[in-house]
Amino acid sequence: MQEVNSASLGSALNAVWSGLLWTLQNLAEAFLNIGYAVANPSMWLDWSDKQAVMRFVYYGGSVELFFAFAAIVLLISIIGFIHRPFMWGCVRGLETFANTTGRFFAWAGLLMVLQQIIIVFMQRIFTRPDIVFGFGVPLQFDISWYAEELKLYNALVVALCVTYTFVQGGHVRVDLIYSAVSFRTKKVIDMCGSVLFMIPVATLVWMYGWYFMWRHLIVPKPSASDTLERLLLKSRAMRWNVETIGFSPNGFTAYFLFKILLVAFAGMVFLQAIAFFYRSYLEFVEGEGSENKYLDKDTLGEGEEAYEGVH
Template identity: 75%
Template sequence: MQEESSISLAGIFGGLFDGLWWLVQNIGMAFYNLGYAISHPQLWLDWVFWTGTTEEKQSIMRFVYYGGSVELFFVAFAAFLVLTAIGLYYRNFMWGMVRGLEGFANTLGRFFAWAGLLMVLQQIIIVFMQRVFTRPDMSFGFGIPLQMDISWFAEELKLYNAMVVCLCATYTFVQGGHVRVDLIYAGVSFRTKKVIDMIGSMIFMMPTAVLIWMYGWFFMWRHLIVPKPSASDALDRLIMKSRALRWNVETIGFSPNGFNGYFLFKILLVAFAGMMFLHAIAFFYRSFLEFVEGQGSENKYLDKDSLGEGEEAYEGAH
């Protein structure tokens, strides 16, 4: 019995050691992989100026593989560790990253929030064209206009909604506009709140963003090219598939004359996951800095929207 327990303990510690060694190896290799990718861009970016050569087909498969690979994850993780180490030594550097990432989220969010207005205006035009002018189609643009059936424009409204949801999510987070379910947060001290925020960003936000990216990345490419790539395919297998590679962008709508650009939703899903991962880093850094510097640094450098002078009573209520 004692021998069995000692063997099981040895197996547990052996497994832990193997896992730690695998982690250290991948972090170490991340620097080599990043350097190799930067110094050999033709291996994975040849397809940008597409002419259909064998080398370009192989490069697009490498791009697909590495875009959802363990190697890319550890490059991002190693960069996070390095930037965090620098930020611990130079606190202003970490504040600079917070301001840069939050500024990126705010800029994109404020721009794509206008898609909500476009959605409303287009819906009004659709109603007028259908009910007042009884037209079956609509035309927008100058020179070569975009002329489609009204049902195409009606279904395209979902794209505006997806743009607001995917590209304004981090902006809403910066502005404090997301709904929160509070069980213990309001009743704890300031520093405890910051610890909860740091744990939440590391344990929930980052892993969730990684999982969405992994799913969304291959989901997107499966609707852009054939043969369809799979997350389980090794690089060698994808290179073999590249012999028969061709673009096959999804253009199937839900109705005969309906919106046929549904591949754009897959691209938005990947963009959403990437932005959420970056903002999880910004949120972790802000929470850490506010924890270290105390309550006086709360919302430091935070660029929040204002409703204007005389509207103070409504701030934070939208």
């Protein structure tokens, strides 16, 4: 029995050691891969070359890309741990990106409302089967096309405003334990949450969303299980086949945009997870006086403070 337990323990330790070596090896190779990619941009950015497109598809959802990002984040983190103002600068930059993107695409909600009003007027009052916009060469589609396009505005708000809402503290949260613990404990929970939940989930969504997107843009359809060599072979028959089929007759024909938004959503959540980890660490180190430091929160104006943060 003791021999079996010893063998199991030895196998577990060996597996951990092998995993650690694999991780360190990939991190070391990441810097070489980054240098090679920067030095040879035509290998993956020259989309007049079908093989370059397939390389872009493969590396966009590859282990190499993940470790390239991990190596960059690790390097930035080390610099930030040594020089905290640099880390604060990263936090401000990433949060500004989230806020700016969110504030811009939040206007899609207004467009959605206005377009819905136009649809109702055209259907019920003018009894028109279509809507025409523009001069010279007008944009003319059936009303059902514009009705289904409303989903796109909703997707823009959800996918591109999610990190903005996170920065603003607008997401619903149930603080049964979090609200009762000390300030520094909260920051530890935040750091663990960003590393153990936000980053892994964003990575999984990116990995699945990346190939899901490209399967609706090109043929032969790429697969997550395809090796680089197999994709390069497929490049001989590759052609663009952007999805333009609606779910209903005369319906919205640009559903490929939803796949692109899914990938954008995952990328923005990944970046915000890094910013949240950095902010939580800095507030943990510097204490309560640094809480919400440099945080660019929306305000309703002077005298409306009582209504802010009410959802």
